[in-house]
Amino acid sequence: MQPATDSVLITPTLEAARDAALVLAATPTRRKNQALEAVAASLRTSVAEILEANALDLAAGEANGLSTGMLDRLSLDLARIDALADAVLQIALLTDPVGVVVRGSSLPNGVKISQVRVPFGVVGVIYEARPNVTVDIAAIALKSGNAVVLRGGSAAENTNRVLVRLLQAAVDGVGLPAASVQTIDPFGRSGATELMQARGYVDVLIPRGSAGLIQAVVTQSKVPVIETGAGVVHIFLDESAIEQMAVDIVHNSKVQRPSVCNALETLLVHEAAADRLLPAVLAKLAASGVTIHGDDRVRALFPAAVPATDEDWGTEYMSLEVAVAVVDSLDDAIRHIRRYSTGHTESIITNDLVNAERFLAEVDSAAVMVNASTRFADGGEFGFGAEVGISTQKLHARGPMGLPELTSTKWIVRGSGQVRG
Amino acid sequence: MQPATDSVLITPTLEAARDAALVLAATPTRRKNQALEAVAASLRTSVAEILEANALDLAAGEANGLSTGMLDRLSLDLARIDALADAVLQIALLTDPVGVVVRGSSLPNGVKISQVRVPFGVVGVIYEARPNVTVDIAAIALKSGNAVVLRGGSAAENTNRVLVRLLQAAVDGVGLPAASVQTIDPFGRSGATELMQARGYVDVLIPRGSAGLIQAVVTQSKVPVIETGAGVVHIFLDESAIEQMAVDIVHNSKVQRPSVCNALETLLVHEAAADRLLPAVLAKLAASGVTIHGDDRVRALFPAAVPATDEDWGTEYMSLEVAVAVVDSLDDAIRHIRRYSTGHTESIITNDLVNAERFLAEVDSAAVMVNASTRFADGGEFGFGAEVGISTQKLHARGPMGLPELTSTKWIVRGSGQVRG
Structure with a gap:
């Protein structure tokens, strides 16, 4: 499929993501779980490095007058990093949605059809200054066989840079492409704008954050969006x-x-x-x-x-x-x-x-x-295990989203020479 | 949900569609099938009226230099109208997707959850000069409990006007809202533009036609789109x-x-x-x-x-x-x-x-x-019965779409006083 985008800044990132997605789509569950275990281990051994970066973001946030609530969401500590690592291991324990046969039948002429879950390919995520989302969504994407392109809030830039580097090293360490997890934070707002235009490169875009962020993505994006969020x-x-x-x-x-x-x-x-x-x-x-x-x-x-x-x-x-x-x-x-x-x-x-x-x-x-x-009304309470978000749109997914909601399907058709009459 | 749209011209149409959708969502299968049977009967008894309107469109098309292929797609005759009526009756025979329980479970605390198919609500369709699509998609929408807002090609304007009037009379005749099927053709291009902006009114928009039409809708629409079509x-x-x-x-x-x-x-x-x-x-x-x-x-x-x-x-x-x-x-x-x-x-x-x-x-x-x-690769061949189109996107539906692909789901949660710990 030929991408229809005017991207310039982030094109190399997107091309690398697409190549990584091809590898991930064919990666067996065991290998994906090894990657997740490596991520969890790396988070625990890199606490000092993560907290150092986080301190920079917090200091800048205070200087920029962020609210107490925002500073709290931005802030990591030992317990929070530990909880993040635990959550990644939980995702490793979940059933892999990829390869699940949704339905199938034999047609009267003997052709066999089956509808099978496949990864989306490349998932884009635009979110705000919550560094836990960086790890969470990357782990969920990996488990469901998707490459992920992240655009986090600039207030968490230092923390996210370290987290993405750790994620990439862990993934690379088990022989999967480092480009399975990438950030476009260095490209700022232009990067986010390009991400929303990147039809043919990005298969689905998920905004996570305030109602304002979600509305902006939903109305500007030319890439299909899953709207999560606002709950009155x-x-x-x-x-x-x-x-x-x-x-x-x-x-x-x-x-x-x-x-x-x-x-x-x-x-x-x-x-x-x-x-x-x-x-x-x-x-x-x-x-x-x-x-x-x-x-x-x-x-x-x-x-x-x-x-x-x-x-x-x-x-x-x-x-x-x-x-x-x-x-x-x-x-x-x-x-x-x-x-x-x-x-x-x-x-x-x-x-x-x-x-x-x-x-x-x-x-x-x-x-x-x-x-x-x-x-x-929560994925955890519903027994889905992972917290992908809660969809408030009617297309594709509605309500709490689990791993299967991060997949598409394809039809496998097996014949023995049949033609249509 | 408060609509986020600047619509002016088509707002009354959309409001009527939304009200009709509420009625349709609660309409039992038998009544929807009666509506479809009334549509089929009305098509057969109104052949003269339909052909008269179609002759006007064909004459205008010839005067405007439409290609032979386009004139052929625009043209109706007795056999084609009969085939259309048959197709509507076929749709009446299909299983109603609404109310189907997709999955469900009892949570450890005794709360029972089930995911149930529900209509989208209001489906918008933008298509080209093929009057058979008018009947086809209206019948599919009715069967799946959706109200439909149609924007057909201006070349088929006269034919579509008569078809929509017949559809509305048939639906009204069995006690369902006439506004279940509406056209915005009288509002021309502005109507189509407004339809693509009508978030909160239109739950999903389906373009049917040339690659150019589909690309225009996909890139301009702020309403979620199901992309159908182009096959290289x-x-x-x-x-x-x-x-x-x-x-x-x-x-x-x-x-x-x-x-x-x-x-x-x-x-x-x-x-x-x-x-x-x-x-x-x-x-x-x-x-x-x-x-x-x-x-x-x-x-x-x-x-x-x-x-x-x-x-x-x-x-x-x-x-x-x-x-x-x-x-x-x-x-x-x-x-x-x-x-x-x-x-x-x-x-x-x-x-x-x-x-x-x-x-x-x-x-x-x-x-x-x-x-x-x-x-x-065809809904009919796959045994779906109805021809909704073939989705080439990965979100919501991929490949041939049947009636269930024109529905969303909702989670039904039944408790006996449970609160979250």
């Missing part, structure tokens, strides 16, 4: 919701880890249950330091709530804040969700079977739940 | 190929229907077999009126060949022409294919098991074949 997640407390369940699930969904995409952002309550449920549900949130943005009916029941503005609906706080509204019916709840949800995850708390089934059928999100915490 | 299809005659098999498969692949994407465009021959195979293979092609574009080694063996130029490699003739080259080895054949193929379909004719397996593994196309005609 809703819970609806139906008229028949059991109080303790409502209290516990809402609290867990909001508070257990507020900075992630499957955390609760908007709580809706049936007007016939608001009196009964809201005081206890909101009191428990408030006791954990959650700011409640409530509409008028919510504030009448829970005066500590601050007034919700139109902007609160549809806001992904990713912090200890929640928007709360009273709605007149299940229909109103579904309508509200349809209008403001990003299609990530929504849950209904109810004891009414008909309403539960209606919610599951009519809410069009990647994960729809009954009587469960929204925090379960 | 190769056959490699390996050293051990059985002569009669080579002659028959090459002839069938090129001649049986030269204007389609799975027809042979480039023939490669191992140099050690060129003397033995080429004269008979090319003589049979030439006897069917095929023009042979040969390299020097081909012309030495078959003087009637015209000299191939660099442009011939990579050309999708879609006519009775073929490019032919002698290569030194299987490796050279694979290299040539890697460089010039569009990743649609390639076949090796061989009696050597190792070479067959290498070709299947190393050629990265949607369909890779051993000893079979490339014409088998």
Whole structure:
């Protein structure tokens, strides 16, 4: 396939990735696992070098006024590096998706067809200043037989440079191409722009990070994109919701880890249950330091709530804040969700079977739940093992993505001279 | 989900489509089949009206100097309308993909998860002047529970207007929203441009037509696209190929229907077999009126060949022409294919098991074949029933697409109060 791109800066990188991808596609599972084991070992023996580079990034970040949250995401320490190495070994234990036969049959004329999982080829990843993503996504790509071209945030440049060098050395050490893992960070923004244009070189592009980053990639890329991310997640407390369940699930969904995409952002309550449920549900949130943005009916029941503005609906706080509204019916709840949800995850708390089934059928999100915490919408919880991200698009993958979602398929057709009549 | 689009002209159409999609998603199979039966009946009783509109398009096409091929694709007659109605009834007989459980499990904490097929929602289709596509794709969309927004070629405007009106009346007649099938032809090019920007309204966009059309959509669209189409299809005659098999498969692949994407465009021959195979293979092609574009080694063996130029490699003739080259080895054949193929379909004719397996593994196309005609890369031949197109991208669908490829999935999560620890 002839690449259709005007790339100049990153063309040698992309060509090397394509060549590496050919080798990786034919590499048996055992060899890929050896590479992952070498990566984990190398991370553990290179802690000093990694932390030295990370200290440079942190110092620059502080000088540039990065927020505490961003500095935290940027920062590595011994425990975090150890956890990263463990995660890489976990990926080595997962089933290799490549070569799995999805389906197949014998045609009436004797031709045998089978659809088999194959790597995408070259996976591009554009992400922000989280150096753990560098190792994570490279390990996932390797296991699924893909070469990976990374574009990390400039704030993590020093750390990523060291990590990519370690990854390349480990891969090379087991006889696989070093170009299986490459970074285009040295080419800055121009490199990222070229990556988004590189049809024919890059088979799929995955943005990981803020809603702004994802929107930029999704709208600018000419390469097929898997959109991950933004979660304006809703819970609806139906008229028949059991109080303790409502209290516990809402609290867990909001508070257990507020900075992630499957955390609760908007709580809706049936007007016939608001009196009964809201005081206890909101009191428990408030006791954990959650700011409640409530509409008028919510504030009448829970005066500590601050007034919700139109902007609160549809806001992904990713912090200890929640928007709360009273709605007149299940229909109103579904309508509200349809209008403001990003299609990530929504849950209904109810004891009414008909309403539960209606919610599951009519809410069009990647994960729809009954009587469960929204925090379960997660590859790890679903048993996928690896954290590729959570797709909020409908094409190719929807919801938590495991290793198979980083593969394509091809049709293998075996004949004995058949022609079409 | 809030649409991110600057659409103005087609916004009412898209909003109506979105509302219709909600109804269709919850419509049982039987009702969708009734709609399809009504469409088929309406086509048969409206032949006069359809042909009258088609005559207007044909007259305008002739006045505008459309080629014979284009006029043929534009033209309907009684037999073609009858075949269209039959095809719609065939689609009614296919298994409904919506609601199929793809996989599921019980998590250790008792939460039950299942991944279920759901319609995309709103499918956009941009195509050229083939009125049969209007009916075909509308029927496929209906069966898979999707609303469809059509943008046909202006050359078929009158025919499409009548067809869409018939489709809408038939759908409405069984109590489904008429807006399940809509056209934006009245908005011309601006409508098509808006359709490609309509993120949040349109869930997937499928271009059908020439390579130029497909490239334009793929590079301009901000909506996720399934790329179908262009096939620079190769056959490699390996050293051990059985002569009669080579002659028959090459002839069938090129001649049986030269204007389609799975027809042979480039023939490669191992140099050690060129003397033995080429004269008979090319003589049979030439006897069917095929023009042979040969390299020097081909012309030495078959003087009637015209000299191939660099442009011939990579050309999708879609006519009775073929490019032919002698290569030194299987490796050279694979290299040539890697460089010039569009990743649609390639076949090796061989009696050597190792070479067959290498070709299947190393050629990265949607369909890779051993000893079979490339014409088998087809949804009908694969037993899918409906002709949605053949995807040449790796995301979501690859190769012939059936009804399930017009669906997404969602995760249904059923708990009994579980929270994440």
